[in-house]
Amino acid sequence: MSLSALPRHVAIxxxxxxxxxxxxxFSVMLGHRKGVEALRDIIRYSSDAGIQVLSLYAFxxxxxxxxxxxxxxxxxxxxxxxxxxxxxxxxxKVKIRILGDxxxxxxxxxxxxxxxxxxxxxNGGLQLNIALNYGARDEILRAVKxxxxxxxxxxxxxQDITWADFAQELYTKDQPDVDLLIRTSGEQRLSNFxxxxxxxxxxxxxETLWPEFTVSLYKDALATYQRRERRFGGRT
Ligand code: FPP
Numbered sequence: 001m002s003l004s005a006l007p008r009h010v011a012i013x014x015x016x017x018x019x020x021x022x023x024x025x026f027s028v029m030l031g032h033r034k035g036v037e038a039l040r041d042i043i044r045y046s047s048d049a050g051i052q053v054l055s056l057y058a059f060x061x062x063x064x065x066x067x068x069x070x071x072x073x074x075x076x077x078x079x080x081x082x083x084x085x086x087x088x089x090x091x092x093k094v095k096i097r098i099l100g101d102x103x104x105x106x107x108x109x110x111x112x113x114x115x116x117x118x119x120x121x122x123n124g125g126l127q128l129n130i131a132l133n134y135g136a137r138d139e140i141l142r143a144v145k146x147x148x149x150x151x152x153x154x155x156x157x158x159q160d161i162t163w164a165d166f167a168q169e170l171y172t173k174d175q176p177d178v179d180l181l182i183r184t185s186g187e188q189r190l191s192n193f194x195x196x197x198x199x200x201x202x203x204x205x206x207e208t209l210w211p212e213f214t215v216s217l218y219k220d221a222l223a224t225y226q227r228r229e230r231r232f233g234g235r236t
Contacts, residue, residue, distance in 0.1 A: 005226045007179035009053040010046065011194050011201070014039060016185030016209030023209070029073045034211035036081055045215045047092050047126040049222075053175050054128055055099065057193050061135030075109045078132065082112040086119060093125030099171035099194075100134030127175060134171070136195035143169035172197050180225045184210045202228045 014035055021031030039056060046054045059074060066074075089096065096116045105113070113132065146169045151158050156165065167173070178194055178201040186207040190198065204221050206213070 006049065006051060006222065007202075007225055008051070008176045009055065009178045009180075009197075010051055010222075011055040011057075011178045011181045011198065012042070013057045013181070013183035013191060013193055014210040014213075015183055015187055017211060019185060020209040020211040028070055029077075031211060032074060032077055036077055038211050038213050040085065041215050042213070042218055043089070043094070043126070043128060044092075045218060047094055052127060053172075054126060055131060055172075055178065055194060056129070057131045057134070057191075059100075059132045059134070060192060061100070061133055061138050062192070064133075075106050079108050079112045082116045086116050089116075089128070090120055090123065093123040094120060094128050095123040095125065096120045097127065097129050097171070099129050099131040099139075101138070102132070104133055129172065129175075131193065135192045136190075137192060139171055140196065167196070170196060177201070180204065180221070182206065182221055184208050184213050200230070200232050202230065 017031035017035040018028050019031075020026075020034065021028050043054065058078065063074070064071060096113075098113050098117060102110055102113060109132075113130070143166055147156070147161055147165065150156050151161075172194070175197075178198040181190070181194070181198050181201040182204045183189070183191075184206055186205060188203075188205045202225050204224060206217060206221065208217055
């Protein structure tokens with residue numbers, strides 16, 4: 001694989017844990033647990049391959065409507081992940097950022113993710129974004145409100161606001177746009193994930209359910225990306 005053409009920013013919607021569990025007559029929670037195993041391998045490979053930013057959709061602003069037991073168990077998995085993986089991630093210089101409203105998370109999950117961000121804040125390796133309690137519309141609203149307040153405080157003139165100003169208000173501030181967005185399980189939707197950052201992203205929708213998404217399939221996706229011709233609205 002040619003290194004120069006690797007996507008700088010890969011975003012993944014890890015879909016299909018529930019269907020994988022159903023297919024195998026397991027509980028939904030075992031599906032999510034297998035999902036975490038798959039994501040461990042993808043993070044490791046992304047870090048080794050030199051991807052700059054990897055964004056994973058772990059929990060959306062809409063996922064709170066799932067059964068209480070599933071929400072509770074997902075939060076538990078998140079705490080477990082940040083507790084058990086932090087040492088290896090830190091050793092590999094992975095830097096963690098949470099995309100989403102951390103304040104609204106249950107106490108243990110909030111403490112675990114804040115500690116993970118703090119431990120890894122000076123690392124210069126893979127930037128790992130975990131979207132938790134994240135929704136793109138919510139992110140856009142926050143950006144608009146922040147710019148409106150700055151404007152009310154005379155810190156900037158509304159007519160002078162640029163896209164760069166707006167981008168600085170997003171959770172992904174200072175990071176490159178998404179180059180490649182993968183959603184597993186065959187569903188072909190963005191589901192409120194990184195809508196601003198994915199304006200020119202290449203989209204891939206492999207049929208594989210997330211717990212079965214292997215590094216080999218990830219490499220295939222990266223190779224497919226490398227064969228795509230990106231024009232960004234131009235005519236090259
Ligand atoms: C979609 O599968 C997956 C989710 C809503 C959660 C993804 C979360 C994880 C993989 C684990 C937690 C993450 C971290 C970072 C520790 P689904 O349940 O919607 O699948 P279905 O559409 O087949 O029902």
